Amino acid sequence: MSTVLEQIEQQIARLSSKAVRKNTGVIRTVADGVAKIDGLSDVVYNEMVQFPGGAIGIALNLEQDEVGCVVLGDISKLKEGDEVQTTGKLLSIPVGKGLLGRVVDALGNPVDGKGPIASTETYPVEKIAPGIIVRKSVSQPLFTGIMAIDSMIPIGRGQRELIIGDRGTGKTTIAIDTIINQAKINKVGLASGDKNFRPVYSIYVAIGQKNSNIVRTIGALEAAGALEFTVIVAAPAADNPANQYLAPYSGAAVGEWFMENGMDALIVYDDLSKHAVAYRQISLILKRPSGREAYPGDVFYLHSRLLERAARLDGKGSLTALPIIETLAGDVSAYIPTNVISITDGQIFLETDLFNQGIRPAVSVGLSVSRVGSSAQIKATKQVGGKLKGELAQFRELAAFAQFGSDLDAKTKGQLDRGARIVELFKQPAFSPVPIEQQVVTLWAMQKGYYDDLDIKKVTAAAVSLRDFFSTRKDALLTEIRTKAALDKDLEAKIKTAVDEWKSSFAA
Amino acid sequence: MAAHQKQVQQLARQLFAMSLADGSLSAERVAGVLEYVEKNPPAQPMAVLLAYRRLVAVEFARGRAVVEHAGPLGQGVLASIESAMARRYGRPIVAVSKDAPGLLAGMRVRVGDDVYESSVANQLAGLSV
Numbered sequence: 031m032s033t034v035l036e037q038i039e040q041q042i043a044r045l046s047s048k049a050v051r052k053n054t055g056v057i058r059t060v061a062d063g064v065a066k067i068d069g070l071s072d073v074v075y076n077e078m079v080q081f082p083g084g085a086i087g088i089a090l091n092l093e094q095d096e097v098g099c100v101v102l103g104d105i106s107k108l109k110e111g112d113e114v115q116t117t118g119k120l121l122s123i124p125v126g127k128g129l130l131g132r133v134v135d136a137l138g139n140p141v142d143g144k145g146p147i148a149s150t151e152t153y154p155v156e157k158i159a160p161g162i163i164v165r166k167s168v169s170q171p172l173f174t175g176i177m178a179i180d181s182m183i184p185i186g187r188g189q190r191e192l193i194i195g196d197r198g199t200g201k202t203t204i205a206i207d208t209i210i211n212q213a214k215i216n217k218v219g220l221a222s223g224d225k226n227f228r229p230v231y232s233i234y235v236a237i238g239q240k241n242s243n244i245v246r247t248i249g250a251l252e253a254a255g256a257l258e259f260t261v262i263v264a265a266p267a268a269d270n271p272a273n274q275y276l277a278p279y280s281g282a283a284v285g286e287w288f289m290e291n292g293m294d295a296l297i298v299y300d301d302l303s304k305h306a307v308a309y310r311q312i313s314l315i316l317k318r319p320s321g322r323e324a325y326p327g328d329v330f331y332l333h334s335r336l337l338e339r340a341a342r343l344d345g346k347g348s349l350t351a352l353p354i355i356e357t358l359a360g361d362v363s364a365y366i367p368t369n370v371i372s373i374t375d376g377q378i379f380l381e382t383d384l385f386n387q388g389i390r391p392a393v394s395v396g397l398s399v400s401r402v403g404s405s406a407q408i409k410a411t412k413q414v415g416g417k418l419k420g421e422l423a424q425f426r427e428l429a430a431f432a433q434f435g436s437d438l439d440a441k442t443k444g445q446l447d448r449g450a451r452i453v454e455l456f457k458q459p460a461f462s463p464v465p466i467e468q469q470v471v472t473l474w475a476m477q478k479g480y481y482d483d484l485d486i487k488k489v490t491a492a493a494v495s496l497r498d499f500f501s502t503r504k505d506a507l508l509t510e511i512r513t514k515a516a517l518d519k520d521l522e523a524k525i526k527t528a529v530d531e532w533k534s535s536f537a538a
Numbered sequence: 539m540a541a542h543q544k545q546v547q548q549l550a551r552q553l554f555a556m557s558l559a560d561g562s563l564s565a566e567r568v569a570g571v572l573e574y575v576e577k578n579p580p581a582q583p584m585a586v587l588l589a590y591r592r593l594v595a596v597e598f599a600r601g602r603a604v605v606e607h608a609g610p611l612g613q614g615v616l617a618s619i620e621s622a623m624a625r626r627y628g629r630p631i632v633a634v635s636k637d638a639p640g641l642l643a644g645m646r647v648r649v650g651d652d653v654y655e656s657s658v659a660n661q662l663a664g665l666s667v
Contacts, residue, residue, distance in 0.1 A: 049647075049656035068592070069651040095547065095592070115653075 053116040055079075058096060060108045063270040064315045067097045067114050076156055078117045083107045086137075087114070088121055088272070091316045098316045100272035102137060120156060123280050124149035125287035130231065133248065133262040136273040136280050141264060153283040155276060159338035166344040168375070168402045172230065172296065175211030175463020176204060178393045178456040181415035181473060182422070183378055186406025187230070187294050188342025190351040192370055194362060195380030199392050201354045202243075203460045204378065205298040206250055208352065209234060211463035212296055213256030218465075228347075231288050232260040233297040235281035238274050238304030241266045250461055267304075274308035282339045282349075289341070289349040297340065301354035302333060306366045323365050330369050337373050362397070376400035389453060390460075395422045408466065409516035414473040418452060425449020451481050454489035467511040468497045474517070475529050492536060499532040546582055550589030554597070562629070563597050600650040603631050606638035607645040608657070623649055 055069030065087060073079065073089045079099055081087055085108065091098030101108065123138030128148035135141050138152075168186035185191045193201045212230040219227035234251075236244045244264050251257045261284050265277035278299045288295035299305070306329055313326035321327050333353075340351035353374065355367050360382065362371065371377055376399045384392035404412050428446055432438060438446070455476055458464065464472070472493050475481065480496075481489045500508055507524055514521060553575070557567045571590070580586045603623045605616060620633040631649060638646065644657035 049654045050660070052653045052655065053651050054648075054653050055651060068596075071651045094551075 055097060055114045057081075057108060057110055057112045057114060059110065060101070060105055062311075062315045063101055063105060063272050064312065065099045065101055065105070065108065065114070067099060068095075070097045070114065070116060073097055073116050076120055078119050078121050080115050080117055081108055082112050082114075086117075086121075088276075090312070091318070100275070100312055100316075102270070102272050102276070105270075120154045121276070122152040122154050123283055124151070125153045125284050126151050129261040129284060131258045131260070133244075133264055134280075136263065136265045136269070136277040138280060151287070153287055155279045155283050157283065157286065157339065159335065160341045160343060164341075164343050164346075166342045167405075168342055168348075169405050170342075170348070171406045171408055171466075172208075172294075172350050173211055173215065173463075173466045174204065174208040175214070175465065176207055176391055176393075176458060177464055177469050177472065178391060178395075178458075179204070179378060180407075180466060180469055181411055182395060182419040183376065183393070183398045183400040184402065184404065184407040184411070185350065185352075185400060186342075186402045187350050188340065188348040189376070189400070189402050189406065190337045190340050190353065190374040191400060192353050192355060192374040192377035193380070194355045194357060194367060194371070194377050195392070196357050196360055196382045199380035199382055199385045200390060200460070201356070201380055202247065202300055204380075204391055205234070205300060205352050205354060206247060207461060207463045208232075208296065209251060209260055209298065210254040210256045210461060211465075213251075213254065213259045214463065214465065216259050217255070228294050229259065230294045230296050230350075232256070233263065233281045233285050233295060234260060235263045235265075235278050235297065235299050237265050237277050237299065237301060238267050238269075238308060239264075239300065241268065254461060271308040271311045274305065275312055278302070278305055278336050282336060285349045286339060289343060289347040291347065292345075293347040294350075295347065296350045296352065299336075299351065299353040301356050302370055303354075303356045303366055306332065325365060329366070330373075333366075333370055334373050337370075375402055388457070390457060393456075395419060396426060410470045410511060410514075411466065411473075413517050414470055414477050418473070421445075422449060422452055425452070447482075447486075450486050451489050452476065454486055455481070455493050457490045464497065465508075465512070467508040468500060470511050470517070471500055471508070471525060471529070472496060474522075474525055478526075478529075480529055480533055495536055496529065496532050499535070500528065504528045542582065543585075546585045546589050549580055549586050550593060553586070553590045554593040557594065558597075562601065563594065568594065596650070599648075600627075601629065601631060602649070603633040604636055604648045605633055605645055606636045606641060606648070608637075608639050608641040608643050611635055611645070619647060623647070 053070060053072035055067040057065050058068050059066045070079065073092065075089060075092060077089050079087045079089055081101065085101055085103035087099035087101045089097050089099050124147050126149040132140055132144060132147060133142035140147055168188045170187040172185045172187045173180055174185060193204055195201050209232040212232055216229040219229060244266055248262060251260055263277050263281040265274040281297055285295040285297045306325060309329065309332055310325050314320060318326045337351055337353060340349045342348035353370060355370050357364065357367055379394045379397035380392045381394045384394065424445055428442055432446060455472065475496055481492055484492055507528055510521060553571050557563060557571050559567055575583065575587065603619055605619055616633045616635055620631055623631040627649065641657035641659045646657055647654040
């Protein structure tokens, strides 16, 4: 009872008789989620403003006679003449570990029906990216669990790697696989009791997507046990463009908290094409001058300031960004794709043709690149997969050439055969990332020619069988590969013995 | 359409600038501007006059402190508000009283865009959030 009385007394104490100063304005027009306001002479750029009925807005256009605000929330109750007031605050959202396993909107409000967010801290949605001095070069790997990527286009902690491709080529699947793989690594690492282990927390930002797709993604993460390490920021297609515009920045704020507090985080922006479209819509309604493809002049800055927030900080953690861009008919030279390609540290290009041929993930080796390169790879992967990218590129070139003639020399035939086997080896079903130690074993067997006598169509099955064999019977050896992260003569001998054992059983 | 609006705003701002004497609004000059507009009507007289009115209203509000209050208000209070606001903004301010029973108790002072509120109604509204 005394607690109740204390609460009431605290409330009374808050009722100070001191006058409160507010800077106000009056709504002149409201249309398409944007309000034009008279007054608000003290408002600053990007400041939150309070509308009647609890809705908030952000001041984006400060003009001589009026202020243009995007309204975040229900605008149906707003009308001309309503009073608006400044808040003196920049938009902030709750951050922290309390968000893990939760689905929130662009403002950090829970939308998963699991009750309030257990968070005491907030971070500003818009923040200047870390400068040069505090950054550290990217050198720690972030394993995606996708063999084609980890061996040929490695991603490091703090890197920005673009996933680009047409619709339906598996862009989201790669991102989800990566999140699932982080959860798997986290579980193994935390269970091992290793004090130096650094888990990677994931943030998935869904921008302008169908709600059904978001539900499917949540389901996939939940089924793989990855949701407990993941925060989902959802701004679906049904949300107003202002929320879709803000969602990636909100996600970045959540990720920055992990980074600033000495942890590692991964953020997926799915996708930035829709983000640019939402921003174009807002800009056109705000009557900002439009440029190429009707995008406003600052559309490059829109993405550069977002992606620059991903970094590896000296003495702190890291934030790795995987932005996704959807292309039309494989056109990577369109406006938004070229912008984001130039901002990021590499791209994974997915091809529709490869996808339709059944090569999944449909990674185009020729057009994909990681500017961080092998510095984000463990030594073991470099040892077994160092030449794969070159071999595959040669294969693609020869395969195109070989279509015109059947008289091929033995060397060319050998290269074609090897290339076809590598392609088969890299085929991987969705939502089943392969741990790095398993990847090392699989690629080691390829390097040593263990799949050479098999029918090409059986290579994928053989690789799966090899991994099953190792996970069920050679767990200690896999742990040794994982902890040593490099292959010495002793370890290679052990792998050879084990692979020979598998080969005899597989052939039989 | 946008170009027209820009021209209207520009003309309204020019007229407004002509309405100021020593940086403050002059009734004589406003009358002069209105007479000029009547004799030389611009392309969109209605739009120009509306935009001009808006600018004048904003300037007019900057020099007035509208004191809304619940219950009686002494002349001394109004004078003290006037001098306090003049000190704060560094320009002469005229206080005007306005009865507002909805405030329940206390007062609300509005100078231009700024609102100084110390009313029971506002505090109760704070409790409801």
